[in-house]
Amino acid sequence: MLTFTGVSKSYDARPALVDVTLSVGVGSRTAVVGVNGSGKSTLLRLAAGELRCDRGHVSLPAGATVAYVPQDYGTVASATVEQYLKLRAGLLAVERELHASQDAMAAGDEAAAVAYTDALERYAALGGYEIDGRVQRALAALQLPAAMLSRPLGRTVGAVNRCALASPGSSPRASTCTCSTSRPTTST
Known part of the structure; x- marks a missing residue:
């Protein structure tokens, strides 16, 4: 409760x-x-x-979590659903750091190896290696098609309210209380 x-x-x-x-x-x-x-x-x-x-x-009861879906997608309306889910999980910024560190290492910057290792550890801690499987399981649980991931967020907001629950830390399960600040919808 x-x-x-x-x-x-x-x-x-x-x-x-x-x-x-x-x-x-x-x-x-x-x-x-x-x-x-x-x-x-x-x-x-x-x-x-x-x-x-x-x-x-x-x-909340022990072990329960609250999955909150904000109503304002702000500056990410042009992102795909997959990019939005990674953004919610904090993974997009870390992925950018990983790519920048790789480019710097390829250019001979030895200090970039430390930044790369740090980013790799954050990526793992945020669930980066598991996100694809978690998102697919959540999409299935929410009865959303996998094709949803490639759609622009701004054009599918009703379904994204359900899809956003797929981000790490928000996956639907029996002990999750789901909160959405959007208007009620059944669109996909």
């Missing part, structure tokens, strides 16, 4: 949430509805651990 107890959160002097107490039971579906600025996204970001409460606490 996901539980909020006496949760308050403010941005500067402006309160977003004041003394919120809420429980979401296992297997239930709960909609948080409100006008812009009423604290819906703040509530979900607190549940996902992206923000800390000013007062109160958020609790």
Whole structure:
């Protein structure tokens, strides 16, 4: 059960949430509805651990995780779904570092070997070697076609809300509470 107890959160002097107490039971579906600025996204970001409460606490059962899908894809709308998933996992930046280090080593830069080794360790720690399999399993669990990965993100946002759950740390499983700040959709 996901539980909020006496949760308050403010941005500067402006309160977003004041003394919120809420429980979401296992297997239930709960909609948080409100006008812009009423604290819906703040509530979900607190549940996902992206923000800390000013007062109160958020609790989950041991071993449970919260998979949070933000509504704003911002500057990544032109990326493919696969690039977006790697970006969420922190892998795109590390892949760029690996390629840059390889190029520098090929050009004779001996110091680049240290940067390459560091990037390789971060890539492994972020699940880079397992991401393809995890994404494929998550796509199957979410009933999305593998072709989804090559589509531009901006043209498939409804399905990406489900597909984004495939990123490492967010794979759907029995102990996952899924949060999305997007409008309800069934598009693929």
